[in-house]
Amino acid sequence: MGCDKSDSFVICLCVGLKIRVKKVAGVAIRCIFVALLGLNQNQHRMRSFIIFLLTFSVSGICISQKAKSNTCTATLTQDPIMETVEKTHYIFTGSDTTGLNVKLTTITVLEGQKALVKKKKKDCDSPKPEDCIEEILEDFPPITMNLFTLESPDVTKEYETRKEKVKVVKKQGGVVKENVVCAKNRSSKLIKRIQAALISLGYPLTENGILDQATNLSVTDFQKSKGLAYGDLSLSTLAALGIK
Secondary structure (H helix, E strand, O other): OOOOOOOHHHHHHHHHOOOOOOHHHHHHHHHHHHHHHHOOHHHHHHHHHHHHHHHHHHHHHHHHHHHHHOOEEEEEEEOOEEEEEEEEEEEEOOOOOOOOOEEEEEEEEEOOEEEEEEEEOOOOOOOOHHHHEEEEEEEEOOEEEEEEEEOOOOOOOOEEEEEEEEEEEEEOOEEEEEEEOOHHHOOHHHHHHHHHHHHHOOOOOOOOOOOOHHHHHHHHHHHHHOOOOEOOOEHHHHHHOOOO
8 A cells, every 4th residue: 555645744754654553453554545545526524534533543552552561570689578466475483384275485575675885996096085086876786585485364363464566468579560760761860860869868878970889888778678579670669758
């Protein structure tokens, strides 16, 4: 099928049909095009209508293809999502466990915490002792005890109740597919906005517009702290950072 060179508008549509489109959509447009060429001069109104319809269809497909090209996906890692619940233990306080279904249970009596501690700097030779002291944030593990517990308080009156906060899996982790920022869209301006948002949250970054190792590590840490999938720059991460 050829195009009538006397009709410049139709020639433009012919060129437009060379756009890479889905096979079904391409067949449909070509059917309209054949009908358009088959009309005679006395059917000018119908011809104009079909031209409008054809133009609208080509434009819609072009927009759809452009939107699709701006959407990229990647395989990311999702850690298990944990939640803290309160568990009740029935601590056996008696001395004779005969006939009682008791078990030895490790119970946390003091939660782990972070605290600032003062430590002496290594290889410090300053004559002033205070110059050799630095404060660092240190992790202190939880304190636990092994206690005999009862399955139920109904078997004896020799018990006391203790509540413990424990973490349980709310949602299993694994590998997920998510929409991510396409490589061609990771501009210096966008990276600077990401870095600025992370800096405001306390991450020690430089706002240089480069997706360097420090920025990648900070992004991953932020994703994990929010329960997000990590491994790439996902759109959900941008949303969590308040970047549109």
